[in-house]
Amino acid sequence: MNIDKIVPKEVKNIICYEVKTIEDRKSSEQIVKMDFNENFAAPADVIQKIVVEACKDVDVRAYPPPKGGLAVKAIADFVGFSDCEVSVANGADEIMDLLMKAFVRKGTKVLVAEPSFPMYTFFAELYGGTKVSAFLEPDFSLNVNNLLSKADKKTSLLFVCSPNNPTANQFPESDIKKLLNEFNGLVVVDEAYADFASGSVLNLVKDYDNLVVLRSFSKAFGLAGVRLGYLVADKQVVNYVQKVTGPFNVNVLTQRIVALALQQWSVFKERIDHVKQERDWLLSKLKELKGITVFPSDANFLLFKVTKDNLTSATVKQRLETRNVLVKDRGHLPLLENCIRVTVGTRSMNQAFLSALKQTLEE
Numbered sequence: 001m002n003i004d005k006i007v008p009k010e011v012k013n014i015i016c017y018e019v020k021t022i023e024d025r026k027s028s029e030q031i032v033k034m035d036f037n038e039n040f041a042a043p044a045d046v047i048q049k050i051v052v053e054a055c056k057d058v059d060v061r062a063y064p065p066p067k068g069g070l071a072v073k074a075i076a077d078f079v080g081f082s083d084c085e086v087s088v089a090n091g092a093d094e095i096m097d098l099l100m101k102a103f104v105r106k107g108t109k110v111l112v113a114e115p116s117f118p119m120y121t122f123f124a125e126l127y128g129g130t131k132v133s134a135f136l137e138p139d140f141s142l143n144v145n146n147l148l149s150k151a152d153k154k155t156s157l158l159f160v161c162s163p164n165n166p167t168a169n170q171f172p173e174s175d176i177k178k179l180l181n182e183f184n185g186l187v188v189v190d191e192a193y194a195d196f197a198s199g200s201v202l203n204l205v206k207d208y209d210n211l212v213v214l215r216s217f218s219k220a221f222g223l224a225g226v227r228l229g230y231l232v233a234d235k236q237v238v239n240y241v242q243k244v245t246g247p248f249n250v251n252v253l254t255q256r257i258v259a260l261a262l263q264q265w266s267v268f269k270e271r272i273d274h275v276k277q278e279r280d281w282l283l284s285k286l287k288e289l290k291g292i293t294v295f296p297s298d299a300n301f302l303l304f305k306v307t308k309d310n311l312t313s314a315t316v317k318q319r320l321e322t323r324n325v326l327v328k329d330r331g332h333l334p335l336l337e338n339c340i341r342v343t344v345g346t347r348s349m350n351q352a353f354l355s356a357l358k359q360t361l362e363e
Ligand SMILES: Cc1ncc(COP(=O)(O)O)c(C=O)c1O
Pocket: 036, 037, 090, 091, 092, 093, 094, 117, 161, 165, 190, 192, 193, 215, 216, 217, 218, 224, 228, 229
C-alpha cells in the first residue's frame, strides 16, 4: 500500500519533533541535565510521598473523572476561578494542541511573538493554519504596534510567551492589555514560567473574554513527568476547547497528584523562591566570565551569548556535552546568534555547569 497517498498534506509536511533523551547519550555517567527547563530543585521527597499517596487513593480499574474534572476543581479553587473557566490536558503542549484543534483550520493565521516556544508553530501547521512571525526588538521587548500591524481578518490567535522561552523576560502587563484591547481574536499568554517571575496576567481573564492563560505543572511544581497543563479563560473558550477534548484525556493518577500538590503549595513555593535565588547567584557568576554575555531572567533558566572570537554556541554546547553538561543551543534562531539557554539547577548542578563552561571558554 502506498501510505503516502492517504496522509493529509499537513501531516506529511510537519517536521517530527525529535527529543534526544538521556538514553540516547552516555547513560552510565553522571549527566547534569540543564537543557529542558525541568526543576530538579523541586522537593523530591514531598513529590515522592504525594505520588505514593495518590497511588493508594485511586482505583485505576475505573476510567478517570472525565475531562480531568478532579484536577479542574483543584486548580479552579487554587487560582480563584470557577470550574467552567478552567480546562486541563496532558501538559501545556496538549493544551496548545486542543486550542489549535478548536480554532485553527486551513486559511487561519496564528500570530506569534518570536523567537519563542516552537510548539505553537507545530500545532498551528498541523491543523492547516499559517504561522505569522512578529519579531521581538533586539533587547527582547515586545513591539506591540508591529505585532498588531501583522494581524488581519484571518488571524484568530495571537501567542505571547511570558516569561518568554528562550529570552527569559516577562513582558509588561500594559503590553498585554494593549494587545487584548486592540487584537480582534484570542490572545494566548503562555505562563509556563510565571511562578518564577514577579507577576501574572491571570486575573485579567476576569475582565477580558479574549484572554487565554496557559500554565504548566512541569516547571514550578517539578512535575514534568506527570504531564499536566491547564488554561484559564472565559467559559465560552473553555466550552469550545472541551468540545474537542477526548472524554478521559487525563489519567486519574495525574489528576490526584496535582490536587495533592496544590494542597502543599507553601512547600513548593519555598523551593521556587530558592530557584529564584539560585538563578540570581548563577547570573552573577556568569557575569564574571569573559567570553559570554548573560541576559536578565524572570524564569528558571538563563540565556547567554557566546562572544569569544572564533567560538560558536554550537561548539560550546558540544564541548559542554563532552563534560556531561547538557544545555540548549538557540543560536540558529532569529535575534539569538550564538545564544545558549541553560536551566537553573541545584547549587551542585550550577557549579558543575560553571566549571565546565569555564574550561570550555579557556580551551
Ligand atoms: C513556554 C513553554 N510552554 C509550554 C511548555 C510545555 O509544558 P508542558 O510540560 O506542560 O507540556 C514548555 C516546555 O518547555 C515551555 O517552555
